[in-house]
Amino acid sequence: RALRSPLADSGNRANPEKSPTSDSRSFPYEVFSGVLDDLLPLVEMEQNFIIDFFHATTLEQADFTDAVAVNAPRDRRGGDLKRHRLMEPDRDLARRVTRSMEVIFAFLESELQRLMEWVVGQDPLQGVGVLAALERKLSEISQSNQDYLNTLLQKLHSLLEGRFSKFVEEQIKAIEETKVKINKRKGVISFFRVFPAFMSAVENMMSRLDANS
Numbered sequence: 001r002a003l004r005s006p007l008a009d010s011g012n013r014a015n016p017e018k019s020p021t022s023d024s025r026s027f028p029y030e031v032f033s034g035v036l037d038d039l040l041p042l043v044e045m046e047q048n049f050i051i052d053f054f055h056a057t058t059l060e061q062a063d064f065t066d067a068v069a070v071n072a073p074r075d076r077r078g079g080d081l082k083r084h085r086l087m088e089p090d091r092d093l094a095r096r097v098t099r100s101m102e103v104i105f106a107f108l109e110s111e112l113q114r115l116m117e118w119v120v121g122q123d124p125l126q127g128v129g130v131l132a133a134l135e136r137k138l139s140e141i142s143q144s145n146q147d148y149l150n151t152l153l154q155k156l157h158s159l160l161e162g163r164f165s166k167f168v169e170e171q172i173k174a175i176e177e178t179k180v181k182i183n184k185r186k187g188v189i190s191f192f193r194v195f196p197a198f199m200s201a202v203e204n205m206m207s208r209l210d211a212n213s
Contacts, residue, residue, distance in 0.1 A: 028119040029129025029205060035115060036137055043108070044146055045081040047101055051145070052078050056097050058090045085145040094147055101148035109152055116160060125198075127164045129205035131157065136209065 026034065051057050060067075067076075088094040120127045134157045141149055 027126065027129070027205075027208075028122040029126040029133065030208065032115055032119050032130050033133035033209060035112075036133055040137060040141075040149060041082060043101075043105060043149055044084075044141070044144075046104065047097065047146060047148060048079070048081040048083075048085060050100060051085070051097060052081070056093060057085075057088055057145075058093065059086060059088065084141070087143060088145050088147075094145065097145075098147045098151070105148070109155065112152070112156060113159065116156060120160070120163070124164075124167050125201055126205075127160055127167070128202050129209060131160055131164065132206060132209050134160070 055067075088097070116130055119130055134153050138150065138153050138157065141153075144150075
């Protein structure tokens with residue numbers, strides 16, 4: 001889909017602020033970001049539960065037998081599953097946990113990819129917001145023990161980044177193929193006229209994501 005199409009129709013799709021439904025509906029990239037906000041903490045909790053349940057970490061201070069002997073079963077309390085954990089030093093053990101997560105959430109990558117494609121299908125510019133949302137989540141877990149989520153988000157980011165780069169190259173090629181003549185300078189005026197709307201759309205996505213983070 002060419003960028004000139006969404007930008008040419010009075011800037012309605014290029015500038016989210018002009019959307020007639022902006023007050024009542026979320027933009028597609030916001031839907032994707034909201035799914036990440038709701039879903040990723042649950043996946044992180046699941047991994048932390050597996051680690052605690054099977055004592056699959058070298059960061060514990062107490063041995064398993066000692067932990068059992070200290071408290072009766074009714075008095076034992078688990079750790080905070082919502083808290084970001086430190087990266088596991090034992091990489092072999094971390095890979096075993098990651099493989100377990102891959103089995104449990106075998107469906108997740110394809111489902112998020114399908115959602116991502118739906119967002120970009122609504123408007124290619126929405127990909128900017130999706131990339132920003134993915135990068136925000138990656139920065140939050142980059143130093144944690146969430147190897148599975150880190151790998152998953154990196155895959156999605158690389159996939160969309162390649163697709164968006166191709167999209168930008170197609171727009172540049174379309175502009176270069178526009179014949180500019182001395183007596184017909186309006187060939188490029190249309191591109192410059194809509195560029196502020198394009199930048200406004202991108203800046204609005206960034207500001208809305210920052211406000212919701």
